Amino acid sequence: MKKVLILVAHRPQRSPSQRYRFEQYLPYLEQKGFAFTFSYLINASDDAVFYTPGNIVRKGWILLKTLFIRFRDLFRFHKYDIIFIQREALFFGTSFFEKRAAKSGAKVIFDFDDSIWLEDTSPANRKFAWLKRPSKFFTNVQCAHLVLAGNTYLAGKTGVPDKTVIIPTTVDTDFHKPLKLPRNDQSITIGWAGSISTIKHFERIIPVLIKLKSEFGSLIHIKLMGQETYVHPLLDIEGVKWTHDTEVEILNTFDIGIMPLPDDEWAKGKCGLKALTYMACGIPTVASPVGVNSEVIEHGKNGFLVEGEDQWFNTLKQLINSQALRNQIGEEGRVCIEKGYSVNIWKGKYRSVFNNLTFQTKSAYTK
Secondary structure, eight states: OEEEEEEEEEOTTTOHHHHHHTGGGHHHHHHTTEEEEEEEEEOHHHHHHHTSSOOHHHHHHHHHHHHHHHHHHHTTGGGOSEEEEESOSOSSSOOHHHHHHHTSSSEEEEEEOSOTTSOOOOGGGGGGGGGOOTTHHHHHHHHOSEEEESSHHHHTTSSOGGGEEEOOOOBOTTTSOOOOOOOOTTOEEEEEEOOTTTHHHHGGGHHHHHHHHHHHGGGEEEEEESOTTOOBTTBOEEEEOOOTTTHHHHHTTOSEEEEOOOSSHHHHTOOOHHHHHHHHTTOOEEEOSOTTHHHHOOBTTTBEEOOHHHHHHHHHHHHHHOHHHHHHHHHHHHHHHHHHSBHHHHHHHHHHHHHHHHHSOGGGOOO
């Protein structure tokens, strides 16, 4: 039995990045001889404080606690065969714990799925931005024995191609799947799923949604999952809370899924999670041709890649007007995910990199 210590920010089932990058593989890997121990920085009670505005003193105490957590881990690094670090070991701008993990005798896996070498602080914590040093990313990948990158663009940024492996963000197609729910034939739901840190991406499409509302009126219903308090004066938006237990059911109420993105360096590193979950649930998806979206979506076959307000408007209008097209694109999207971006397809690769890391040297890895 190989022992693995997982260093992450959040408790299991809390963070999309953790869930879709590695958590969904753990039951399979446990069957194959790996035992996992989680060490996370933010517990459930602190979570509610840390990602809301204000509470500066309380947040300072939470950050101090994260240091104690990692120093506790430091004294047990040597007990593990593998130390798995997702994105960073600590919120502070230091690579101290990554360096110590590399010297502990354990093999270190570093996993990431965003352009984390760039500055990107959550809106609720901008006052703490000075504590971060995104460029530590380059030190962290140097410390690792193996780097798991979510796409080709990210892999090209590590500077260590000899020990970088691309494993795309994937979905469990036995969990994310189409459901036969009662449909409201009197409205078409355009849905978006995201968090406070990505709501700015949704807002890029608001002018298009206003125009659609003007043309179609009450036929158009807009739903945001993960932003239950979001409002806009010109749009009647339904915000719903994200939970693991209700996620798939909520997604299945979408008639169309949208994923607008800016064409910038941060977005280029995106691994297409929104599109993957929409498509896995058989939801016709319209997305910006940025990052991995252009690899996943074949325009006009299993989804749509659009730029500019006119393309967004015309494509959404086309889907609104044709249930047959929505069904066709949704079915092709589901097939795409099953064949190329599902846990079932990638779990063997995940197992092989863990096994190779345990029994071989880092020179065994190539992109």
